[in-house]
Amino acid sequence: MKFAIVLFALFAVALAAPSDVTVLRSDSEVGPLSYKFGSELSDGTKKDEEGQLKNVGSEQEAIVVHGSYSYVADDGQTYTVTYVADENGFQPQGAHLPVAPVA
Numbered sequence: 001m002k003f004a005i006v007l008f009a010l011f012a013v014a015l016a017a018p019s020d021v022t023v024l025r026s027d028s029e030v031g032p033l034s035y036k037f038g039s040e041l042s043d044g045t046k047k048d049e050e051g052q053l054k055n056v057g058s059e060q061e062a063i064v065v066h067g068s069y070s071y072v073a074d075d076g077q078t079y080t081v082t083y084v085a086d087e088n089g090f091q092p093q094g095a096h097l098p099v100a101p102v103a
Contacts, residue, residue, distance in 0.1 A: 021045075044072035062087045 021043045028037035033056065038048040049067030063086070070080040081094040 044070070044078060046070045060087075 021041050023039065024042055025038065025040040027039075029035065034050065034052040036050040038046075040046045047067070047069040049065060051063050051065040053061065054064050055061045065085040066083070067085075068080060068082040070078055072078050079094065079096050081092050081097065083090060083092040085091070
């Protein structure tokens with residue numbers, strides 16, 4: 001009897017285990033002054049980003065990055081973050097993120 005209970009418990013755990021996540025889309029383009037990539041996974045996770053070198057050859061040369069990512073959280077809700085990263089730092093935006101007060 002104990003063996004049957006243990007076997008049933010192991011079977012239940014195996015069925016409840018999360019399935020492996022697979023890549024549905026993955027692409028990238030890399031150039032001398034810019035790049036672009038994106039991916040999408042079977043668990044609902046998505047990421048897209050592109051970067052570009054600006055003010056090439058000057059003292060103000062900088063990489064500017066624009067992108068977004070989204071994921072499905074444990075509560076079942078999809079959260080999306082868009083962002084810019086440049087000489088002013090990383091600037092994320094999302095409906096679930098707090099907004100800093102304007103100084």
